[in-house]
Amino acid sequence: MLLGRATAIGANKLVLLFPRNGSSAPTSMMTTLTRRLVQPLLSCSGKTLCRDSGQYLSMQLRQISNHSKTLVDKNILIYRNDGFTFFRVVGVFALAQLGFWSYLTYSAYTSMTDSRKFELAKYGPEGAPSDKKNWTTLSGIRMKLHSGVWRYAITALCVVVGGVIFTGALTYSKKCIHRIVLRKGGDRITISTFGFFGQPWSFTVPVTNVSCQHSRHGVRTQLPIKVKGHSFFYLLDKEGKLYHAPLFDQTVGMKRMLLS
Known part of the structure; x- marks a missing residue:
């Protein structure tokens, strides 16, 4: 029963990180990470599993979260809004x-x-x-x-x-977002804004330096996003297209405590 719970938790974690959209790359990533989580559990005896399951499962989930960043082997367009006019x-x-x-x-x-x-x-x-x-x-x-x-x-x-x-x-x-790109490796993002007269202006920051103040389901028009070291909020218009919603929620859409 405990093994089944561990497998279910791992599967739910992977579904959030890599949505099933029919592509082969996310499927192979899910298979690899599931094997990393479940295979050691299968090799444990029942008593050992019952005694150390909580600590082991927590450690494995943290490793999966860190390892998933390395599986982003190319730049991924997360969001785009073409409001140049x-x-x-x-x-x-x-x-x-x-x-x-x-x-x-x-x-x-x-x-x-x-x-x-x-x-x-x-x-x-x-x-x-x-x-x-x-x-x-x-x-x-x-x-x-x-x-x-x-x-x-x-x-x-x-x-x-x-x-x-x-x-x-x-x-x-300059504060209205044109597009968001998750960089290779999964630990940095590039935010492009419209700039003056619609001339794009962009910058790249670590994902940990970005904090979303609200859930994307909690606002109707514009989602405020705070970037560490930048004055004022950046505004994400919900009229734009969100290509990878779960990936957005796990990177840009998370609320973090920024010191400045």
């Missing part, structure tokens, strides 16, 4: 906003001149009376907005708003 539109929008707010910045700085000359020409050296410097008349609004404080405040506001919109669009494009 949308991110090119995002790039055009970012450039348009940058130009628009740059023009407002220039206009605010050059056209909002000091109102002292206007007051001197209209009211003389004594300046405008206090009841004229209000927001109820056109001349009062002009004197209010053309003061040095308002001039520099509006100029700075235009710079900040334009910069935030442009940087936000660029960052969003």
Whole structure:
């Protein structure tokens, strides 16, 4: 009975690592790993198996998990999303906003001149009376907005708003995942993002440096993925195609404790 339980646990572990999709490579991997787990158990006596089965089975499962990484003998495409058109539109929008707010910045700085000359020409050296410097008349609004404080405040506001919109669009494009590739050996992954104007940008990190914050079944639109040493989260759109779901769950889709 214990041998049957051990075989079932080993088989379930292997099914998670290598789904049965009809290809011969995963089948041969499953056969090899099953033999590594079951064959030593068959050679043990009943008493020895009952006494040491828990420790032995735990050790064998850890060895299988480590050994499975070496059986990835080529690069495997796990996920892909071809949304280049949308991110090119995002790039055009970012450039348009940058130009628009740059023009407002220039206009605010050059056209909002000091109102002292206007007051001197209209009211003389004594300046405008206090009841004229209000927001109820056109001349009062002009004197209010053309003061040095308002001039520099509006100029700075235009710079900040334009910069935030442009940087936000660029960052969003760079954080949306285009594809994920599991590298040969199974211990590293390459993440490619869309980049600015849909120009792919990629990097390679160890699998242990990647943490998925939620289960892929627990979100509807975008799955946040944290990479150690990178600011902000990377976003995986569920509209993309997931080629190897169990392999994704065992590599990128696992939640890990990252120190930084």
